[in-house]
Amino acid sequence: MSRIILLVEDNPDDVALTLRAFKRSNIRNEIVVAGDGVEALDYLFARGRYAGRDTHQQPAVVLLDLKLPRLDGLEVLRSLRANPGTALQPVVILTSSDEEQDMVMSYKLGANSYVRKPVDFDEFVEAARRLGLYWLLLNEAPPLPRGAT
Amino acid sequence: MRIGTGLGAEMDGAAHLDDRIWARRAAQMLVSCVLLIAMAALVGRIVERPELASLGVGKVPMAPITSISFMVLSAALLVAMWPVGRMIPRFLSAIGALIVAGCGFVVWMRGFDQELDRRAEFQAAGTADFYADPLTLMSPVTGALFVLSGVALAGLLTRRRARANTRHWLQLAIASGVLVAAAALLIAFSYALGAPLFYDSATLPMALPTAIAFVLLGSALFATAVISIAGPGRWPWRLADVSVATQLRVGLGCIVLAVIALGYLVHLQSNVLWSQTTQLYEQPLVVIRATGDLKVLAWRSHAIQKELASVVGDDVSRLAHEIEQIDSAVAGAMQILQLAEPRPSINILALDAELDRSRSLSAQLLQPGSNAVRSQLAAESVSRARQVLERIKVIADLAQARAEQIYAEAERRKGALEAAVISMFVAVLLAASFVGWLLNRQISRPVRELTSVAAQLGQGKLDVRSASGSQNEFGVLALTLNSMADTIRTQLESNDQLTEQLRRSEASLAAQNKELEAFSYSVSHDLRAPLRSIDGFSRILLEDHEASLDADARDSLKRIRAAAQYMAQLIDDLLRLSRLSRSELRYERVDLSAMAREIVAELAEQDPQRQVALRVADGIVVQGDRALLRVALGNLLGNAWKFTSRCPQARIEFGTSTEDGHTHFFVSDNGVGFDPAYADKLFGAFQRLHSKDEFPGTGIGLATVQRVIRRHGGNVWAKSAIGEGATFGFELGAPVAQNFAYPGAGQ
Structure with a gap:
């Protein structure tokens, strides 16, 4: 079963580079891109543009940027953790920031991992490859919550 | 002289130490004088030189029994001043005091009438000199004073360490001492004025040396009891207060003048009144x-x-x-x-x-x-x-x-x-x-x-003013005090204004810091994103279109990538530097010697082929923020490591030196050194004295070191000459309880 990756990223360059990096790492899974926090939540809660989506098919991992238009990454994370249907959803913070306060807040709100995007593209590709391997192959996805719709 | 033992030696504080030593010495001197007077009187009796016992020819001499009583009592008082804990001398002393008091009591009780009869007998028998009879006993007044003195000494001897219930005995001793001294003083005055009323009525007269001895003995008892009773604030010590002392001096002066005037009057009248009365008897x-x-x-x-x-x-x-x-x-x-x-x-x-x-x-x-x-x-x-x-x-x-x-x-x-x-x-x-x-x-x-006004002002009640309207020095002093209070209040008010201004600028500083923080955050995020694009797409270009690019194009793209990565490094260093200023200092004990060895060990691990002679002084322990000091020392040792890389026999030293009582720490190497002309530029951010190709780095290290050391209240400096290695010295300020941290930092 090939599972989805949800990439929440507003910068089209970064989107392109991330997709490229996954591609170069031979990760062929479907990658859904959300341009801002609201869209990400719409996808995960199956509403708005994504109304009617089967919420039993949640992404294997959400790659979440912190700095986003409309609703920022931490807000998205907070909403996910507050909702029983998405409380266990694996979320990896993928960001430029190495500010201590960002890391602390992310982990506090229940991020599963925190990865800083390297500037060197080769390093970035390596990071993407390892993320894909880990979250798509090695990691066991959390069980679906009961009564989740 | 031993202080802290014996009577009158319980110290409540050092403030009255001098007073106590003084009082104790005075008491000892007075008692010694009493002893001498009594001994002189007794010797005078034995060698038949009555003037020794009467202080003048033909005057009333001191009775032998009085001499002996004085000797016993003064010896007992001297013993009583000995260290506490020697029970036997104190016991003997108490016995002596009680014997003298008892003897005095018997004489006193013999009464005036009996003495009168006795005198009449002598006169009737025609004895030429009544006073020449060696069996003459002491005067009843002398007896009464001995009773008081004995009681006072017994009261003194009840004093034990840390026992408050003996205080009333001491107060009794003080009162008795004062009474004895006052009565004897009156009698001595009578002698001085030639008015016999107070020493020679129908009873046996008191001798002049006896009166003087009683004045001294009473004063000694008073002094000893006062130094026993306690420290400052207790009533005998309050006599030293200026207001009380002034009152006492004035009162005492008036009394002395009054007694002299009275004595003169009595003296004038005594020829008439006294001779008439004597005849009548x-x-x-x-x-x-x-x-x-x-x-x-x-x-x-x-x-x-x-x-x-x-x-x-x-x-x-x-x-x-x-x-x-x-x-x-x-x-x-x-x-x-x-x-x-x-x-x-x-x-x-x-x-x-x-x-x-x-x-x-x-x-x-x-x-x-x-x-x-x-x-x-x-x-x-x-x-x-x-x-x-x-x-x-x-x-x-x-x-x-x-x-x-x-x-x-x-x-x-x-x-x-x-x-x-x-x-x-x-x-x-x-x-x-x-x-x-x-x-x-x-x-x-x-x-x-x-x-009182000054005390209230001292408590911060700045509205209190002295109402004294007099024209003398006190009035001037009161006016000065009032204007001083006005000045203080004005200054406090202006201080309040300053505090308000400070609070406002602090708030604005906090706002600015918040902005700066937001700026740093943006820099961290937004400045890196385009760099990532530059690097990423250059890489993609190189990857995807390698065939269609010539060597120049590929070189250009590589340069673009290197520049982007260097800029990312610069941004990271800049952010790290700004974070150094924002995090709160946590003071703890830091072993710099161990830290230096650790850092060099890490450097050696990264660079295993290097041979560096390291010398670290032992036991350099300071109070500081461990993480920040690690950064500073890491930079200094890292620099030393880096700039000795071309030295065949690299040497790095970390040690201390003391100058003007301040301890300095230094890191020295025998590396390439730098031109001392640029020493002051060394600590600026992104200042480099060597090319990037020669020695890699962004030039942020020493700026970081300086910031860390300054945040510790210290200072950092550098000494070098080209090719002769470099020495970086620093000192740390004393740890402070609270350091200014930018609001919102470290949360």
């Missing part, structure tokens, strides 16, 4: 003795005359001659009796007539004549003698009654004189107290008022 004694003699003589004359009636011959002339002698003795006694009754009374006149008849009968009996005539004459003489006897009895009774009246009158007059003097004394004391009180109002009330 002496008169009845003589009269009473004369009446006794008279009765005896008259009775004897009567008996002889009865005998005469039955004898003849030569015996007649013998007996008659004796009668004649008795009659003239009776006439002499009569003259004495007339003292008792200045106006010649009928009784005396009648007795004179009877005596004349008796004399003529005796003369006739001596004439030769017949036995019958002589018998008749003898019978008549006997009956005359009986009449004389009866008249004498009547007169003697009258004289005795009169003498008793005179004695009572003398007592009354003495009492009145004493009462007058004492009431004068009290009046003078009251007047002196009143004058003292008036002066006190003038002097110490403004002092107290100013003290």
